[in-house]
Amino acid sequence: MTAGRALAALSAAALAIVPVPPLPAQNKPDDEVRKQAAADPFTRGDAAAMAKAGIVAFGPLQWADHKTTDDIDHVLGGNRIIWLETAHLRLGCDLKATSLPADQSQKKAVLAELAAMHDALPAFPEKASRLEPWLRAHLFARRAEQAYAAFQQLVGITDATWKRTGDHPGEGQYLGQQDKFLLLLFQKKADLARYFERFCNLQREEPSRFQHPDTRQLVAVICCEGFETLDDPGLHRYAVYLLMQNFVDGYRGFFFEVPLWFEEGLAHWYSRRIESDFVTLRQKPGEALNREKMNLWPQKVRQRIEHQEMLIPFATVTGWSKWEDMGVQEHLQSWSRVDWLMSRGSTEVGRFIDELKKLPPMRGDQPLDKATINSKQDQLLQQLWHLDAGSFDEQWRAWVLDNYPKK
Amino acid sequence: MTLTFHRGRSSKERLQIDWTYPVWKPKAAPTDGATTVAVERERVLPLDEAFAWIAGEDHRPLLVLRECDLCKGTDHALLSRTLDNEQTVLLTHWFRCVKLPTNVLDQNHPFAALFRNAQSGEHLPHLFFCDADGQHFTPLPGDQTQAELWETMFGFLERCYQGDAKKAVKELRTLLSQFDRLDELEDETLAKLDDELDRNGKSPKAAKYQADLDKLGKERTQLVIKEQKVRALALRDLGAAPAAAGAADPAAPK
Secondary structure (H helix, E strand, O other): OOEEOOOOOOOOOOOOOOOOOOOOOOOOOOOOOOOOOOOOOOOOOOOOHHHHHHEEEOOEEOOOOOOOOOHHHHHHHHOOEEEEEEEEEEHHHEEOOOOOOOOOHHHHHHHHHHHHHHHHOOOOOOOEEEEEHHHHHHHHHHHHHHHHHHHHHHOOOOOHHHHHOOOOOEEEEEEEEOOOOEEEEEEOHHHHHHHHHHHOOOOOOOOOOEEEOOHHHHHHHHEEEOOOOOOOOHHHHHHHHHHHHHHHHHOOOOOOOHHHHHHHHHHHHHHOOOOOOOOOOOOOOOOOOOHHOOHHHHHHHHHHHHHHOOOOOHHHHOOOHHHHHHOOOHHHHHHHHHHHHHHOOHHHHHHHHHHHHHHEEEOOOEEEOHHHHHHHHHHHHHHHOOOOOOHHHHHHHHHHHOOOOOO | OOOOOOOOOHHHHOOOOOEEOOOOOOOOEEOOOOOEEEEEEOOOOOOOHHHHHHHHOOOOOOEEEEEEOOOOOHHHHHHHOOOHHHHHHHHHOEEEEEEEOHHOOOOOOOHHHHHHOOOEOOEEOOEEEEEOOOOOOEOOOOOOOOHHHHHHHHHHHHOOOOOOHHHHHHHHHEEEEEEEHHHHHHHHHHHHHHHHHHHHHOOHHHHHHHHHHHHHHHHHHHHHHHHHHHHHHHHHOOOOOHHHHOOOOOOOOO
């Protein structure tokens, strides 16, 4: 077995959220995961109902590296995790029941999701005051598939494009991957840590992404414990953020890492379409930040780059390769650069990814170096948008000043 | 006027139990050169091996807690729902804190011997304390009083460490309040700096805020050094346990 790959920018430290110790005087009732009903109460395993709900199968399932979900249950404890398989993903959900968001707009968004699910399969409640574990599992299955569909649309492909046998890495039917993408949503940090330790040989206690070495599948793993405000919309946003990065990495095979600014920017762009107060970025030590305003990204970017010296030049941006290279401003400005590119048409952004990922995995007998990847990036920026580093900075800034609100 | 009291982020970091979550993993051993490997089969580990596995290289005494689906939250077996838990959490820093899954009670679980070892009559303990090699095994039911818990913890600390843990905890709590003050000042200044950079870019005012932050940073460094001394005072030289002191110090400067 080769070593698995823990991915760059893998842990999204969520800034809004300070890890919470289970500290003084806990008067609240149980907040642990509740025991689940063994069978799905909505489809009851009926094939027609499952098809309407977008479910291909329930656990036990094949997972990754020739392990099954039974193997995972064996380590984490049985009858706790809800296992679902959709057309393009497999999910494990061990989320507690939660109430609808208090914020009216966020609540409306969740209710709209429920209504759509109800339309597809009337067994789903049209409205609910509380999201029970099975309902949450279905919600996240649907959300993950929606993210997948959004990525397919971006790069201009359909399932038919990739209906190949998948004999070669990068030519499989799941965006080029040979097996399905994976998403694990845990309530408890302990489950996340044990999964990484046992199945990834990785010591990690924060939400992360990982590529399983044998089947090369990409997994995104999130736990809610430790985050003060990781409510349902927050978890939705976080999941989309990590899934989008996995889709970019997995697209046409994961042979090299695409420029960090772009991958982060794109993941933020999609995840920020989910209404939430949860923010996925990292504050560098000592980095200036007004926490009350940290979800106001358009305003923040505009205010900053109104001052020319606060704009991070593309020449600097393109040099980032590690998660640690990026702090609040780096994330915000990356998101905004992608926002601008998307505003000019998503087709070109899709082509940018597609062409970039067509780079051959090796150069001679060496893996691709960053210079080669950056060179291709620069060529594509020129080809698709007629941009070089200077004009990218200049035109993006002008667009921000014209389009983002001041306050 | 209502007075509210919140711990700042530095204190919150320090007031978390540093759990480890050991899992059994098979070790692959080559059998005929490079091509064939024998993978170790999962089995119930003998008690000494189970202790060795969960203790790892860490020679601090062990605090071992099992999760439970039937209980009202795992940590409640250790932390009070109604009383202040700060002292409990601070004391855990001198232990290797191990959390095991609910199925550790299954008879075939690799670590099953740990709790089987603890069974007395009908009742299985929720947690236990012991030395790294399993000696001085002290089970607790999970519904013990905070006083009973502290008595057990201090008992281990007095035996395994030099120095006065009670005094150290008291001093640490004072330091936490100082961290709170620093956090408040720092967050306030960071917010001001952020707003100033938004408004005027790299202005003289921004430079002043930055200087204030640098000053607070120096103060923080001093505080961290002080904290390390307080923690180190309570640590006993365990001879064969060189990693224990460092491992017990989650508050080291990052």
